[in-house]
Amino acid sequence: MKRRSSILAAALLPFCLCAVSSAIADSYPSRPVRLIVPYAPAGSADIVARRIADEWGKALGGSFYIENRAGAGGNLGVDVVAKAEPDGYTIGLQTVSLAINPSIFPKMPYDTLKDLAPISMVATSQHVLVVNTKFPAHTTKELLAKAKANPGKYNYGSAGAGSTFHMSAELFKAVADVDIMHVPYKGGGPALIDTIAGQVDMSFPVLSAAAPHVNAGKLIAIGVTGPNRSPLMPNVPTIAESGLPNYSFETWFIVFAPAATPKPLIDKLNASLVKALNTPALKDRMIKEGFDPAPSTPAQAQAKLTKELSSWAKLVKDKGITAE
Structure with missing residues (x-):
């Protein structure tokens, strides 16, 4: 009887966890969300973060505040997110450097694919x-x-x-x-x-x-x-x-959370960001400033990051680029 009870409890555990996660998502956010930009103010990542923050907050039913944590080519700020509580209250915004840094820095404080959970792509420029x-x-x-x-x-x-x-x-x-x-x-x-x-x-x-x-x-x-x-x-x-027909470069921006962040929170953040980026006023303003909104699903953002990690690793190796 005791064994049957244990088996039943184990079988019900995933459903209980799902219910708990959903309940957390329903009440989220109950306080401002910290959006970490791993560069100093006035840079491209900072500009994008400040452009989307208000409209994203409205769509989410809460608010965001920007925290600039510059250093180590963006690694310092991203590491803060990687090691934060996975409760949805600390997320990050980074550029294509998120896919580049693992190839040019000999030691990384976090594992890009294991420690981070992509929420959505944001824009290209x-x-x-x-x-x-x-x-x-x-x-x-x-x-x-x-x-x-x-x-x-x-x-x-x-x-x-x-x-x-x-x-x-x-x-x-x-x-x-x-x-x-x-x-x-x-x-x-x-x-x-x-x-x-x-x-x-x-x-x-x-x-x-x-x-x-x-x-x-x-x-x-x-x-x-x-x-x-x-x-x-x-x-x-x-x-x-x-004069350089083989040259072309565009950056992209991505938002992400700590890896263990519950899926319902990731989905809620994603849905609200997609809604914000499709708001005519925000979309028009970003385009006029040189940013093309490019929202995605979390899975699409993950696939993009994985692919870019591989392609940049090859280029960095072939050209001998380092972090100096």
Whole structure:
């Protein structure tokens, strides 16, 4: 009799856990949700997080607050999420660097696939190659000629090792076969500030971050990184059409929770984010700022992350890219 009771209890356990998880999801959120951005303010990830936070909060029936935890190419902030309580109150937003970092950092504080639970893809975006106003080249062809004639003389600023600034530039260097020095910063904002000031020669910021400075005449846009020209900068050619036909780079943004977060919470976060990203006002604003909303299911986000981990590992190995 005792054995039969134990067997029955074991059989009912999954149903009980499911019921508990569903009950937790029904009352969630009961307090603000912390959305960690692993870079300094004003970078592309920070911009995306702040754009979606309000509308996502409305769709979820709660609110989000942004916490910037810069360091180690984004690994510091992501690790905070990986080790947080899986209760839905700490989640993260990261760029394609989430798939790149395991290949360029010799030691990782977390396992990307084991310690994180993707919630949804958020958006994609192009970057743009910009130079300061004193730089002696205003086109991709001119820049390539200068770089080839002066190996190691010029430099570029990035948001940190493994950031999209970094990888778009390293891909540019690999395709063009030029030697341009990497100067990493703790976030895209500081890198742009020093590019404007002439402390570094160039950078590859996301379009939305660069556009105000380009429009104000503080930076010169040489080429966009994607396969097509951007409506934000219709007169700026793609790098591909400017002498590097094999070059193309676009970043993506993903939100995620700690791996053990109950599925009902993941599903609730996903459904509310998808609803927010399909809100006409938010969608229109993001597009105008250079971000293309790209919501997905958790499974699609997981598949995207898994595939990109593999493809970036190959490129990093083939080109010998490191976190320096």
